[in-house]
Amino acid sequence: MMLLIRIHLLLLMIFTAGCVSTGDVAQVTAPSATVTASEDLEAFPLPEPDYQRHVIRLPALEDEAAHFVTLVIGKTVLTDSVNNYRLLGTLEAVTVEGWGYTYYQLESEGHMAGTLMAVNPAAPQVERFVELGAPLEPIRYNSKVPIVVIVPEGFEVKYQVWSAAELRVAPQG
Numbered sequence: 001m002m003l004l005i006r007i008h009l010l011l012l013m014i015f016t017a018g019c020v021s022t023g024d025v026a027q028v029t030a031p032s033a034t035v036t037a038s039e040d041l042e043a044f045p046l047p048e049p050d051y052q053r054h055v056i057r058l059p060a061l062e063d064e065a066a067h068f069v070t071l072v073i074g075k076t077v078l079t080d081s082v083n084n085y086r087l088l089g090t091l092e093a094v095t096v097e098g099w100g101y102t103y104y105q106l107e108s109e110g111h112m113a114g115t116l117m118a119v120n121p122a123a124p125q126v127e128r129f130v131e132l133g134a135p136l137e138p139i140r141y142n143s144k145v146p147i148v149v150i151v152p153e154g155f156e157v158k159y160q161v162w163s164a165a166e167l168r169v170a171p172q173g
Contacts, residue, residue: 043099044148054157056147067141072158073106073151074131081126085114086133093137103148106155108132129156138162 047053061067071091079085089108096103112130139147141161149157 040146041148043096043101044103044146045096045150047150050153051150052153052155054149054151056149056157056159058141058143058147058161060143061141064141064143066164068138068162069141069147070138070160070162071104071136071147071149072131072160073136073149073155074129074158075110075155076127076129077112078125078127079112079114079130080119080123082117082119082123083115085112085130087112087130089132090134091132091136101145101148103150106132106149106151108152108155110152110154 041055044053056069058069073091074087077085087108088111089106091104091106093102094105095101113133147159151157
């Protein structure tokens with residue numbers, strides 16, 4: 001019995017050594033060892049042949065809950081200057097088994113859809129960035145875990161960080 005009490009006290013001491021008190025709540029902190037850029041990608045799969053992996057590491061913010069990220073995925077291609085184009089494909093959010101992290105996998109053959117306005121045959125083609133046509137869901141801002149996106153070769157991954165506006169009260173009346 002006395003041995004069990006000593007083991008319990010020892011475990012309690014080990015646990016509380018890594019805690020920081022913030023008022024009434026104890027918060028567990030990570031060990032002081034730093035995580036390298038390659039170590040934080042261990043959970044994520046490597047890209048298949050003809051695919052590439054893009055990694056977005058977000059800086060820490062004071063209020064990350066008030067921010068989110070949207071991905072802008074596309075290709076720079078030659079098109080006419082008149083019509084609007086979108087790339088065809090599906091972006092799937094995949095959960096890494098055993099880790100719970102999410103990465104994003106694009107399946108696309110690079111085909112485009114566009115409007116059919118008449119174009120002057122003598123008009124030169126222009127180079128422009130054409131985005132994936134399907135609307136992409138916003139991603140919760142989290143500076144502790146990288147955003148990993150796997151796309152076919154030739155695709156570009158861009159992103160936007162959005163912040164919530166100050167909460168306002170609607171007047172009555």
